[in-house]
Amino acid sequence: MARSPTASEIREPKTIADVRDALVRVAGCGVCHTDAGFLDSGVRTRHPLPLVLGHEISGYVEDAGSAFRQLVGRAVVVPAVLPCGICADCRAGRPTVCACQVMPGNDCDGGFATHVVVPARSLCEVPGATQDPDAPLSGGTTLRHMAVVADAVSTAYQSVHRSGAARGDAAVVVGLGGVGGYAAQIARDRGAAGIHVDRDHGRAAVDVDPARLEAARAQGAAGAIDPSGLSGKEVRARVQAAAREAGAAASGWKIFECSGTAAGQATAFGLLGPAATLMVVGFTLDAVTVRLSNLMAFDAKAVGNWGCDPAHYPEIVRMVLDGRIDIVSSTQMRPLSAVGRVFEELREHRVSGRVVLVPDEEARA
């Protein structure tokens, strides 16, 4: 079990030891399902424990190695997966499987801290940011909110990008938690008709979340379906009806499994149809029983998504600043000292939307 940072650790100053690194003062660090996996579900961190968790970081560069001096003073988003840029995989255009990749809070100390040392190469500058992390950059978005771009938004972005979702497609999002909500927004931005399937898949505490589906409808979703008590065929029929009503194509559905549960994966796999693309975005250690040959019979595919190529980040930041992705309404700020309580609330399913932890000396009410 990874431990939560203690007060002494989160205030400990850090220094860079490598010319390729940068020292980032944390403005905010998002709390991710993956962190809960490390803490509670036996998912192992790649770096041995003890380790400070947190991989969804925005902040200011306070120091940087010689090749990256120009970054000092800049406001940045730290991509959750930082590839080396020089290995065979990076050169072959598959940076997200770089074997030397650094993920804060997994390969090195992460962002549940005041400062973090990370490779400088892939940091993404946030244009227009001042030295005040609470100053609005656009609408109500601040640099602290930008923390969620590091993983939740960028994972959703790369998933939608890889799916090829475009105008006229049905984009079916299973699980409307953090990542799923962003995937729905990004698919809609590309002109796809959003159809959202949500319940609290297989979890005991909460059964259905009508509020999420209501919000999805309010945000212009073509369909919002609660699969509770429905057979796979019935869910499929409802999605078909919603797609038809929205004028979306009957084939080539883009399905985004974002619940990270076996029940959600079974639902999503059951939605496969002709030329469908199932994006496996959420993670669970649980296995599912599926007829894999349906991929063949439907000429369909199931595509995994790990992190996001840093090359996509400038466009994602632009989309947020343009208001095409709303990261404010689903995000709540909490002081870093409340990290233990936040994980308690997550376990009890009492958190809706994304939590961003803010180092205490800077936290505002």
Place this chain on the structure above:
Amino acid sequence: MARSPTASEIREPKTIADVRDALVRVAGCGVCHTDAGFLDSGVRTRHPLPLVLGHEISGYVEDAGSAFRQLVGRAVVVPAVLPCGICADCRAGRPTVCACQVMPGNDCDGGFATHVVVPARSLCEVPGATQDPDAPLSGGTTLRHMAVVADAVSTAYQSVHRSGAARGDAAVVVGLGGVGGYAAQIARDRGAAGIHVDRDHGRAAVDVDPARLEAARAQGAAGAIDPSGLSGKEVRARVQAAAREAGAAASGWKIFECSGTAAGQATAFGLLGPAATLMVVGFTLDAVTVRLSNLMAFDAKAVGNWGCDPAHYPEIVRMVLDGRIDIVSSTQMRPLSAVGRVFEELREHRVSGRVVLVPDEEARA
């Protein structure tokens, strides 16, 4: 259960009723796993029974509708999946999921006959063919052998094409039956290092086929692995060792599941690694239990393949005529009247390689 054609049916002359159709005199028709599925495993044909099976056809165009008169007299391969060319899916570049597609022996009477009527639009001419179906076109290849191009070779081709297999990749073929053997050849033609995993997955009659693995080694495979009695991890370790020895990349494996069995699919899924592509080529009604999230964790994908876009056929025919794909050594000719016996032998696993049925009045010893 679909019935086998009777002698009266296979000699019944047919005529075209639609200006878009062609009447093809069958030179040869391959016997496919899919036919056995229709006959024995409860897989349903799309056209109601009775129906003449057979979708792997080569032959001569004897008659054609007004728009296709230029085809009359030509030697052709009939693609197993014939898309309409005008629907939304065809125009969107996904002809293999065309809802109006015609597959002989599934949507209409097929090629276990002397003649077959099919849509003319996608027929692929065989350059250099004379009016003698037994005349060598190149090496020992005749127009009759070309029947296997209609499905087994073209399915393998599109699978390799979609996988993106290229020089330096490890191409792992699970199941070396007809389609798997062609996939191995086509991947090798693209410079990938072939690693072959074969046993008679989960079938009772035959346990392992050492002859196939021996043949694979003889054909220049980098590795030939019998997974019998090995754990998934052990199979993976052997494939890793073979890939390393062949100088192939440790990531981005292209894995071709061609056995069409749940055991083969489990083996193939267990081989997933960073940025791997699993092509689901074989079909089985059986389900498998897998950790679908491995696709996410490995940034990998599983891609189904139904048929082959007719646009690929001219290149495939060229590869066969150039000797880059050998379709002779794995093919045996049998008279059409022996169709019942051939299916008996298939059931008893006494057939190695592909059987092409030849209408009797033309069959040679």
